[in-house]
Amino acid sequence: MSDFVIFLIDAAVKAVLIIVGLVLGFAYTTWLERRFIARLQSRVGPNRAGPAGLLQPWADALKLFFKEDIMPTDADRIIYTLAPAVTSVPALIVLGVVPFGGQISLFGYQTTLGLADINVGVLYIVAVTSIAVYGVVLAGWASSNKYAMMGGLRATAQMISYELAMGLAILAPVMMAASMSMSDIIDAQQNIWFVFLQPIAAVIFYITILAETNRSPFDLPEAEQELVAGYHTEYSGMKFASFFMAEYMKMIAVSAIFSALFLGGYRFFGLENLLGGWMGPIILFVKIVASLAFMVWIRATLPRFRYDKLMAFGWKVLLPLSLANAVVTAVLIVLDIIPSFA
Amino acid sequence: MSLTPLHAIFALMSLFTVGGAVGVVLNRNLIYAAMYLVLSLFGIAGLFILLEAPFLAAVQILVYVGAISVLITITVMVTRCVFCKEPPPRQLTLVAVMAALVMVTLGFVIMTRFGGLTPAADVPADSIEQLGVAFVNPQAYLVPFEVASILLLGALIGAIFIARDDLPRDEEAVGGDDHA
Secondary structure, eight states: OOHHHHHHHHHHHHHHHHHHHHHHHHHHHHHHHHHHHHHHTTOOOSOSSSGGGTTHHHHHHHHHHHSOOOOOTTSOHHHHHHHHHHHHHHHHHGGGGSOOOSEEEETTEEEESSSOOOTTHHHHHHHHHHHTHHHHHHHHHHTTOHHHHHHHHHHHHHHHHHHHHHHHHHHHHHHHHTOSOHHHHHHTTSSSOHHHHOHHHHHHHHHHHHHHTTOTTSOGGGOHHHHTTGGGTTOOHHHHHHHHHHHHHHHHHHHHHHHHHHSOTTOSTTGGGGGGGTHHHHHHHHHHHHHHHHHHHHHHHOOOOOHHHHHHIIIIIIHHHHHHHHHHHHHHHHTTSSOOOO | OOOOHHHHHHHHHHHHHHHHHHHHHHOOSHHHHHHHHHHHHHHHHHHHHHTTOHHHHHHIIIIIIIIIHHHHHHHHHTSSOSSOOOOOOOOHHHHHHHHHHHHHHHHHHHHHHSOSOOOOOOOOTTHHHHHHHHHTOTTTTHHHHHHHHHHHHHHHHHHHHHHOSSSOTTSGGGGSOOOO
16 A cells, blocks of 8 residues: 555544544533533533433434424525534534654554644634534524624633633743644643643633633523524524534633643553553543533533623633733743743 | 646546636635635645645745735725625626636746746655755845735835724825735
8 A cells, every 4th residue: 555545544544533533422421511510510410311411412412303403484404404513613623733752653654643733723723613613603693683693702701812812821832832733732841731831821721712602601692592592593403412512522622722732632641651652532531521520510600791791701800811921931942930831 | 648636636626726716716715715725725735735745835825825815804804895795896898808818827927938838856855955955046036025025024014004004094005005
């Protein structure tokens, strides 16, 4: 076989594994959220389908598969149908640049765990998250429903407002590692994680990823008291499930990205080299689950922002703070006060 | 010259770019036109990747698809005619003349200033570092970069000034040009 064919098979297998992992992860993130939030509220949560309710996601999936698919008469048929897919795709492709582990050997075949470690990995992530807004805004428009429309517009305004602070927060680890490649950023954190060297950037980034994924307390686009269900008001069946799925897959993806940028990614002070390199993905998995649990904890703790407060917080607090953090980091690196890991 | 997978990708990306542009012009539904624009811009990003310029490709998607087209989409959605099917007026002749002018000008500049069509040269591995250094090098792009920055800053301040609603309505600035 030629090198090109081997490369194609290698990339295809990894891409399929990422997608399957995200979809399975989605199913069990819903389980984690429902069980964990039930505990936080002194309830039990779903515990009937299978041991500890572990089969509940499959039952929910089956139910949604067989639900009737309703389309409003006035809806724009093409865009209404495409919007759920447009929402899911960025969530599925954003993990393409995140390494899941180092070199491993499988039946004598050497490969790295991770799809494509491109040298502009961070830019790719920012670019993909910036197009994620289309699915939401198109769903809102195509539904021909003013609540859906308002939800879509809110989501757009929110996502483009918090994107700026997110980009500036990512600058800090990029400058520390002097590279936009995710694997270089992870390698730079071998001895100390960037969450300790760049705590402000880490906190700002975590807040903005909550806003980008429309998670509580930033779930304004689906504020049920004001907007019914926001942009997916008119969606039912599998199309509704796609939006649901996209939100949870985005949670997983941004948790993986947060781990890579600030928590050392798949590395844990040398422990990742155990089991012939297979310990790396397990370490990353633990970090992702911890981040997801933290998101659920936040949801159970904080009330939803009011819309004008949300905008003021994004533009008047997060943006200047992240800008100042980027400037101070740059100056400190030039003055050699904090180390650059170039 | 034998056909490689790159040729097929180039053909596909060109189809996206040109077909998307045709869709923008010919579609009478503004949202559809905006979506065709997104398709066209994605095609250009694909062409950048084929030219081994992943930085430009990512910036193309980030700036044009992720910011400018989103703003265009929002602008269309906050117009009075959000859900209506009534098409906007057509100005095909004017558009065709302008497009032809731009194409002739660009073609002329490329053929005379840059020595016509040349095959792509090898891309240095540290092209992003070179780009960053060129932006702060007075011999290279420092002045154009700073001029563009000041222009953008001016537009930003102007936009904020126009959007302020605590100004008295009879002030002249309120009725000013809002295309900043």
